[in-house]
Amino acid sequence: MHKVSRTFPYEIDGQMMQCIIIGPQSMDLPSYLLQGEKACGYIYEDGSLTKWYWKGLSVVEGERCLYFDPLPLFPFADIATNKRAQALTLVRDLARTLQALPFSFLDLSSGVLPLWRVWGMEDGRLLILPQDLADLFAACSDEETRYFHSSSWVHHGLHQPFTLCDQMTSLLYYAALGFPPFHDRDSREDSFRALPLSLTEIALPHSTIQFVDRTLSMSLTKQRDAVMNMEPQKALSWFLSQTESLQWTLEASETAKSRDSLTAVEACASFLDGQHKRANRYIFWRKKGWLVITLAAVIISVSWFTTNRIQESRKPPYTAGMTPTQIVEAYYDSMNELSLEKMEASLAKGVKNPSSMEVTNLYVTRQTRQAYEGINTQIDPNTWIAEGRPPILMGTFIYGIADLSIEQIGQDRYQATGTMYTPYAYTDEEPEQNAMATPVYTYELKQEFSVELGEREWYEITDIGRASVQPMEKLMVETYVKNSNTALSQ
Secondary structure: OOOOOOEEEEEEOOEEEEEEEEEEOOOOOOHHHOOOOOOOEEEEEOOEEEEEOOOEEEEEOOEEEEEEOOOOEEEHHHHHOOOHHHHHHHHHHHHHHHHHOOHHHOOOOOOOOOHHHEEEEOOOOEEEOOHHHHHHHHHHOOHHHHHHHOHHHOOOOOOHHHHHHHHHHHHHHHHHHOOOOOOOHHHHHOOOOOOOHHHOOOOOOHHHHHHHHHHHOOOHHHHHHHHOOOOHHHHHHHHHHHHOOOOOOOOOOOOOOOOHHHHHOHHHHHHHHHHHHHHHHHHHHHOOHHHHHHHHHHHHHHHHHHHHHHHHOOOOOOOOOOOHHHHHHHHHHHHHOOOHHHHHHOEOOOOOOOOHHHHHHHHHHHHHHHHHHOOOOEEOHHHHHHOOOOOEEOOOEEOEEEEEEEEEEEOOEEEEEEEEEEOOOOOOOOOOOOOOEEEEEEEEEEEEEEEEEOOOOOEEEEEEOOOEEEEEEEEEEEEEOOOOOOOEOO
C-alpha cells in the first residue's frame, strides 16, 4: 500500500489544532524552508478561493507535524480507498480548483502537482497547500513516499499544455485500480504505456474506461488539437468538458489494489508479461554502453551524413511508384542489407525510424571488420535459409527478417509479420560459451505501419509502430575457420 500523509486533531498550547505528519522527529528540517513570511495556501468552495495560512510546526508522538486551525481534512490519495465512490466528482473539483488558482501559485516545473499539496474536506471543499510546504514534505519523506506523491505522476513526452489534463486522468486511473498508471518501472520503461483499464474487468461504464485509456495514450498531435497552446491550468477546460457526462460506478474500498493482483486476470497477465519483456529489452540496450562509447563518433557521423543526404535530396526515392505493401517490404529488405539510407528513403519527412540505432551499430561493425579483415560479417537469414542453413564463418553473424508477410488492417494501416534473426538476445541471458558454434536468436516480429499518399504523389511511410517481438528459439549454428572447408562440429 502506498504511503500517504496522515492528518488528525491534536491539542497544542491549549487549543485544538489539525495536524498533518510531515516526517519522523529524527529528520532535520531544512532551515531555508522555514525562513521568511509563510506562503498562503487556498481553500476552494463553489468557484471561490479563500486564502489559508498554517500556524506552525510541532512534534507529536515522535512525528514532526504541521498544524493549523481545525479542518475536516482527508488525503486526496483516499480516492483509491474510502473516497473511491466520489473519485470522479473530487477529481473534477480539483480541476476546477486548479483553473481558479493564480498562475504564480502553481509550480509546474515538473509538469505535475505533487499529491501531498492536495487535501479534500468532508464538507466538499478542497485545500491546496503552498509550494514551500510541498518542498518541506519532500525534504522530510523517504524515497518511496516522494516517488508516490510526485515522480510517479510524471508522464514524459507530453505536449506541455496537456500535462494537467493527463494528471487528472491519471488520478481517475489511480482511483479505479489503486495505483498510478506509470508508477511501475515496466510501464515507464515501456514508453509510458499504461495497463489498459479495458483489460482489467473493472466495473466502470465503457465510456469512462474508453476516455481514460484513450487520454493516457493520446498522441502528441491529438493533444495539440485538444488544448492547442493554452496554459496547463486553462487547458483543464478540455478535461472538464470530456468528463461532464461520464459516470462513475465504483464503490469505496478499505484498501487499494496492487498491480500484481491483476495477474489473476488472463488478459492483464498477458499484457504485463509482454510489457516486462519489452522493458527488460530497453534496459538491456541502455546497458550496452561499451558499444555506444566505441562507436559513438562513427555512428553520429554516419547518421548525420545519411540523414542529411536524404533530407536534402529532391529526387524521388527508389520506392516512388511502389504500392504500400511493396514499400513496407522494401523497408525490411533495406534493413536486411543494413542500409539506413534505403530504409529512410521511403519515410515521410520527420518520421522516426525505430530501428536506426540498431542498424547503424551493426552497419559500422560490419564495415569496420570488412575494412580490417576483408570479410563481410553479416549474413541475410533469407540467403542462409535458401542455401540449406550451412555452417557460417567464425566471427560472422546472422541478422535480418525472414518469412515476411504484410497485411492491411485498416485505412492506410498495415501490419508486418515475420521472423527476426539476431546475433544477440533482446532479454538478459547468460552469454553462450561455445567456441564451436555461434548463437542466433529468433523472434516472432509484428510491427504496424501507416502508409499514405504524399504531396508529391507517391506513397510514403508516415508512422512506424514499435516492433513487438516474442521469443521463438535460440539456434546454435556451426562455424568454420577462415580458409577451412571443414565445419567445426558442436
